[in-house]
Amino acid sequence: MKVVKIIKDVAFFLYQWLVFVPIFIVLTILTALIVMIFSPIFGNKFWGYYPPKWWSKLTCWLALCKVKVVGRENLDPKQSYVFAANHQGAFDIFLVYGFLNQNIKWVQKQSLRKIPLVGKASEIAGHVFVDNSSAASRVATIQKAKKQIVDGVSIVMFPEGSRTRNGKLGRFKRGAFQIAIDMKLPIVPITINGSYDVMRVGSCIIRPGKMEMIIHKPIPTEDLSDKDIPALVQHTRDVIYSGLWEKYK
Numbered sequence: 055m056k057v058v059k060i061i062k063d064v065a066f067f068l069y070q071w072l073v074f075v076p077i078f079i080v081l082t083i084l085t086a087l088i089v090m091i092f093s094p095i096f097g098n099k100f101w102g103y104y105p106p107k108w109w110s111k112l113t114c115w116l117a118l119c120k121v122k123v124v125g126r127e128n129l130d131p132k133q134s135y136v137f138a139a140n141h142q143g144a145f146d147i148f149l150v151y152g153f154l155n156q157n158i159k160w161v162q163k164q165s166l167r168k169i170p171l172v173g174k175a176s177e178i179a180g181h182v183f184v185d186n187s188s189a190a191s192r193v194a195t196i197q198k199a200k201k202q203i204v205d206g207v208s209i210v211m212f213p214e215g216s217r218t219r220n221g222k223l224g225r226f227k228r229g230a231f232q233i234a235i236d237m238k239l240p241i242v243p244i245t246i247n248g249s250y251d252v253m254r255v256g257s258c259i260i261r262p263g264k265m266e267m268i269i270h271k272p273i274p275t276e277d278l279s280d281k282d283i284p285a286l287v288q289h290t291r292d293v294i295y296s297g298l299w300e301k302y303k
Contacts, residue, residue: 102179
C-alpha cells in the first residue's frame with residue numbers, strides 16, 4: 055500500500071508541475087485580460103464575475119478535486135448578501151467563486167493587488183482591497199465595499215482575516231457584520247471543509263481531495279444595531295463551526 059501511495063504522490067507531483075501549473079498560468083492570464091478589456095466597456099457586473107467564476111471552476115477540476123455544495127436552495131439569486139466564510143486555504147477562493155452561483159465581490163488583502171495582471175483585474179472587477187494601516191483607512195475600506203453591493207451583487211469576506219494554520223476556526227473580526235448591519239443585509243454563514251488539506255498555508259503542493267461548501271440559512275439583520283454585533287459575530291461563528299468536519303473542530 056505504501057508503494058502505491060508513493061507512486062500516486064509522484065505521479066500527481068509531475069502532473070501538478072507539468073500540466074496543472076502551465077494551464078493554470080495561461081487560464082489566469084487570459085481571465086485577467088478578459089476582465090481588464092471588457093469590464094471597463096460593458097461593466098463589471100457580468101465581466102467581473104463570470105470569467106473568474108469559470109476560471110475558478112476549471113482550477114478545481116484541473117486540481118482533480120471533488121466538490122460538494124450543500125444549501126444553494128437557501129439563497130435568492132436576486133438578493134444581495136454578506137457572505138462570511140471560514141478560511142481554510144488558498145482553494146477557498148476557487149471553491150466559493152466557482153460554485154456559490156451568486157454574483158459576488160471579494161474583500162481581500164492589500165498584498166494581492168501587487169500580483170501582476172491579477173491585482174489590476176481584481177481592482178477593475180470591483181473587488182475591494184483591505185487597508186488596515188489606520189482606523190480611517192479601515193472605515194474607507196468598508197465604504198468601498200458597501201458601494202459594490204448593489205443590484206443583487208453580494209460581498210464575500212473571511213472574518214478570520216487570514217488562512218488557518220492548523221485547520222481550526224480562528225477568531226472573527228467585525229468588518230463583515232458592520233457592513234451587514236449598516237446596509238440591513240442578511241449575513242450568510244458559509245462552512246468550508248477540505249481545502250485546508252488540498253493546499254495548506256505556506257505550501258505550494260496540491261493534494262487532490264474532497265472539498266465541501268455548506269451554505270447556511272441567511273441571518274436577518276434588519277432589526278439589529280451596532281450593539282448587537284458581538285452576538286451576531288458569535289452566532290455566525292457557531293453556525294459555521296457546526297458544519298465543520300470533526301477533524302477541524
